[in-house]
Amino acid sequence: MSALLEVRDLHVRFGQAHILQGVSMTLGAEPLSLVGRNGMGKSTLCHAIMNMVAAKEGSVRLDGDDLLGIGPSRVARRGVALVPQGRRMFPSLSVHEHLLLVARRGEHPWTVDRVYETFPRLAERRRNGGNQLSGGEQQMLAISRALLMNPRIVIMDEPSEGLAPVIVDHLIDVLRKIAAEGMGVLLVEQNLRVATSVSETVAIMVTGRIATTMSARQLDEDRDAQRRYLGVSHGH
Amino acid sequence: MTLQYMITVTLNGLTLAALYFIVASGFSLIFGLMRTVNMAHGSLYLIGAYVGFSVFDPLYASSATYDYAWYIAVVAGVAAAAVAGVIMQVVFLGWMQGQELRQALVTIGLSIIVADQLLAIYGGNPFQFFAPDLLFGPTLVPVIGRYSTFRLFQIGLALAVGIGLWVLLNKTRLGIMVRAGVDDRQMLAACGINVPLVSVAVFALGAGLAGLGGVIGATAQPVALGVDVKFLLTSLVVVIVGGMGSIGGTAIGAILIGVAEQWGQALFPTYSVILTFAIMVAVLAIRPQGILGRTG
Numbered sequence: 001m002s003a004l005l006e007v008r009d010l011h012v013r014f015g016q017a018h019i020l021q022g023v024s025m026t027l028g029a030e031p032l033s034l035v036g037r038n039g040m041g042k043s044t045l046c047h048a049i050m051n052m053v054a055a056k057e058g059s060v061r062l063d064g065d066d067l068l069g070i071g072p073s074r075v076a077r078r079g080v081a082l083v084p085q086g087r088r089m090f091p092s093l094s095v096h097e098h099l100l101l102v103a104r105r106g107e108h109p110w111t112v113d114r115v116y117e118t119f120p121r122l123a124e125r126r127r128n129g130g131n132q133l134s135g136g137e138q139q140m141l142a143i144s145r146a147l148l149m150n151p152r153i154v155i156m157d158e159p160s161e162g163l164a165p166v167i168v169d170h171l172i173d174v175l176r177k178i179a180a181e182g183m184g185v186l187l188v189e190q191n192l193r194v195a196t197s198v199s200e201t202v203a204i205m206v207t208g209r210i211a212t213t214m215s216a217r218q219l220d221e222d223r224d225a226q227r228r229y230l231g232v233s234h235g236h
Numbered sequence: 237m238t239l240q241y242m243i244t245v246t247l248n249g250l251t252l253a254a255l256y257f258i259v260a261s262g263f264s265l266i267f268g269l270m271r272t273v274n275m276a277h278g279s280l281y282l283i284g285a286y287v288g289f290s291v292f293d294p295l296y297a298s299s300a301t302y303d304y305a306w307y308i309a310v311v312a313g314v315a316a317a318a319v320a321g322v323i324m325q326v327v328f329l330g331w332m333q334g335q336e337l338r339q340a341l342v343t344i345g346l347s348i349i350v351a352d353q354l355l356a357i358y359g360g361n362p363f364q365f366f367a368p369d370l371l372f373g374p375t376l377v378p379v380i381g382r383y384s385t386f387r388l389f390q391i392g393l394a395l396a397v398g399i400g401l402w403v404l405l406n407k408t409r410l411g412i413m414v415r416a417g418v419d420d421r422q423m424l425a426a427c428g429i430n431v432p433l434v435s436v437a438v439f440a441l442g443a444g445l446a447g448l449g450g451v452i453g454a455t456a457q458p459v460a461l462g463v464d465v466k467f468l469l470t471s472l473v474v475v476i477v478g479g480m481g482s483i484g485g486t487a488i489g490a491i492l493i494g495v496a497e498q499w500g501q502a503l504f505p506t507y508s509v510i511l512t513f514a515i516m517v518a519v520l521a522i523r524p525q526g527i528l529g530r531t532g
Contacts, residue, residue, distance in 0.1 A: 050426055076428035088423045092415040101412050149428055202316050 003061075004028055004184040005049070005080070007152055010058035012048050021208035022056065027153060031175070031185035033122045033195035033216070036205035037231055042188045043085050045205070046157045049183075050082050051075050062152065079152035083159055085188075089130030089144040096126040098145050108150040109181070115144040118174075136167035143174065153184030160191045172197045192230065196220050204229045244380050245502045246495060251387040252264025253494025254394030255453050259453020259467050260474040261401060261486045262445030266482025269417050269438045271336060272329055275343035276447055277471055278464030279350035280317040284447025285463075286354050287455040289363055306368040306455070313451040314444045320350075325436050333435075347464060355461055362460035365451065390452060394490075397445065401483050404441075414438055418481060442484065473512060477519045479529025488527050 006029040008202045012020040019041045025032070036042050047053040049060050051072045060067045067075050076082075090098060099112045116123035119140045125133060133141060139159055146154050156175070160168045168191070175198045189195040195202055196216035205212045206229060219225060263277045274280075292309035295301040324346065332338045357483075366372070367386040374382035405411035413434050416424045425431045449467070453459060468491065475481075478489025493512055498510030519527060 052422055052426060072422065072425040073428055073430050076426055082426050084423065084426070088420055090416040090423070092419050093412060096413045097415075100409060101416055101424075101429070110381040145427065 002107070004063060005117075005186070006059075006061045007049065008059045008061075008102055009160075010045070010048060010055050010060065011100055012044055012053055012055045014053075019208055020048060022058070023205075023208070025203055025210055025213075027184050027186050029182065029184065030201065031179040031187060031199040033187045033189055033199040033202045034061055034205055034210075035189055035192060035195050035202055035230060037229075038190070040205045041208040046082060046084070046155050046186075046188060047153060049075070050080065052082075076149060076151075080153045081146035081149045081151035083142045083154065083156040084148045085157040085161065085197075087138045089133070089138055089141065091129060091131040093129065093130050094127050095122055095133070098130060098141055099148055102145055102148045104148070104150065110147045110150050112148065115148060119144060124163055135162050136164065139163060139167075139171065140174075143178075147178070147183075153185065154178065154185060155186045155188070157188045158190060159187070160189060160194045168194060192219070192226065240380050241502075244383070245498050247377075247380070247383065248387075249495030249498035250389045250491065251384075251456075251492065251494075252498060253490040253492075254390040255449060256470055256474055256494050257394045257487055257490035258276055258397050258452060258476075259446055259449035260471040260490055261397060261483060262442035262449070263471040264475045264478075264481055264483070264486045265401070265445070266442035267475065269414050270435055271334070272328075272339050273336060273343075274324075274329075274349040274442075275340055275468060276324065276350065278444075278466070278468030279347040280321055280443045280446035281450040281453070281467045282354055282459075282461070282464045283320050283350065284313035284317040284450025285459045286358050286450075287316035287450040288447070289365065289454065289459075290358070292311055303368070308367060309365060310448065310451050314447045317447025317450065318440040318444035321439045321446075322436055323445075325439035329439075330432055339425065347468070351461055351464060360461060363454070363457040364458040365455040367455050386455060390456065393452065397448075398483060398487055405483065408438065410434070473516050476526060477516055479526030482526070482528045482530075485526055485528030 007023055007025045010020050010023040011018070023041070023045055027156070034042055034045070043176060044053060049067065051067065055068055062078055062080060065078065067078065075133040093101065099115060103112050121137055122140055122144060125137060130138070130141065143156070143159070159175070160171055163171065169181045172194055175185060175187065179198065185198070187195060187198050196219060200216050201213060202216050202219050203210050205211065211229060214225070259277070259281055263274060266272055266274050288309040291312040292305050295305035295308060324343070328342050328346070329339055332342070371386045371389045373385055375385045375388055378385045405414060413424065413429055417431060417434060421431055450459070453463070453467070474489035474493050475486055476484030477492055478487070490514055496511045496515055497508060500511040523529070
């Protein structure tokens with residue numbers, strides 16, 4: 001499998017706390033889900049890839065180019081977009097301004113018009129402020145903000161968090177379409193159903209390391225692994 | 237007390253408010269995006285005034301360039317302050333982003349150095365620009381009669397600056413970046429925006445407004461060393477009263493402080509300074525974030 005994003009032996013420390021303890025993972029053309037309990041370092045990994053926290057050891061390569069130490073804006077311009085946990089809308093900007101902020105000139109697959117076609121709800125609310133939206137609308141806007149950068153890979157940090165089940169179904173649909181178009185998708189999730197619906201491979205994170213990688217079907221059937229790694233008690 | 241007198245005092249207050257607004261809006265802009273309390277903002281005012289005057293003086297003396305001397309001085313003063321602001325941001329403040337105490341101390345240090353250097357280069361004599369012919373002399377105003385044309389122009393200029401800033405912040409992509417940066421700098425960077433470059437642009441604009449204030453202020457009244465502290469303090473009070481980082485708030489703060497200063501001097505000249513601070517204390521007690529300030 002050709003590697004789009006390759007993380008090797010990545011370490012992150014906050015003072016005494018050793019948050020990432022040598023993470024290695026490879027993202028190719030197929031989407032990859034990363035699951036794990038709270039506090040295992042999933043968000044820190046996302047931030048480390050984006051250069052939003054400093055990783056002192058290890059490497060993060062996008063198509064062979066080292067990303068570490070170049071700062072978040074360059075990482076973004078090289079083609080890694082983040083849909084952050086909690087969505088992190090800009091309260092001072094309207095929906096439309098969120099899109100104008102990241103829209104690029106020239107020919108690209110994703111344009112402001114295509115975003116409005118894909119998410120008609122955002123078109124209806126284009127003048128609303130970023131924090132006047134419902135959770136689902138905010139998530140669609142956060143994803144649109146990432147897509148408009150026309151990245152090579154998009155990192156989604158718990159996109160289903162706090163969304164109603166019907167919205168989660170819509171989200172799964174959107175993520176599958178994005179992946180089918182050839183954009184690399186790294187999906188960080190607590191919701192196992194979302195993770196296994198979007199990707200065929202699931203990596204499991206435990207205390208700052210990738211403990212194991214297995215197929216989505218395997219994980220779906222292995223109640224014991226679910227309990228051990230995720231603390232899932234059935235049924236969800 | 238006649239009606240004419242009351243209107244004159246109020247108009248004086250508004251023209252002073254116009255100058256305060258021009259200077260303080262730059263201060264507020266820099267604070268809003270970068271959380272930098274720029275204690276050298278008064279120095280940028282001085283740099284605008286002094287550099288502007290050194291360009292103005294020889295041009296004004298020659299009959300060939302006499303007509304545009306003042307306009308060129310405005311451009312020179314704004315440019316000099318903007319360049320000084322960019323140097324401050326790039327060399328000193330950019331890499332201590334978020335360390336407010338350090339930035340405050342560094343900018344206080346810079347303001348002392350700038351004041352001393354200006355004294356060494358230009359000497360300590362006060363000076364004043366002459367307004368261009370178009371703006372010189374009085375204009376007839378209903379009820380009060382003759383009133384300084386330049387002071388009326390000051391109000392117009394402040395309105396233009398206010399509208400210009402509003403358009404910039406609300407209708408341009410740079411404005412979108414600035415507002416997004418006020419909300420969440422890190423997320424703005426993660427959107428691929430070069431945030432340090434946006435910061436430099438905002439610093440240049442804020443510093444340029446201080447320089448503009450310097451030339452305008454030194455046309456209305458003589459300028460000398462020491463006014464840097466006065467304008468820094470006034471800018472601080474104006475944005476504290478109006479609300480940090482809000483252009484509308486800065487306008488309200490400037491009007492309150494400007495009008496209060498003039499009425500204070502008219503009614504109880506000895507204690508007029510107290511009025512400014514009384515307003516600040518009252519605002520802080522009732523609405524600590526400022527009149528139009530946001531909490532959090």
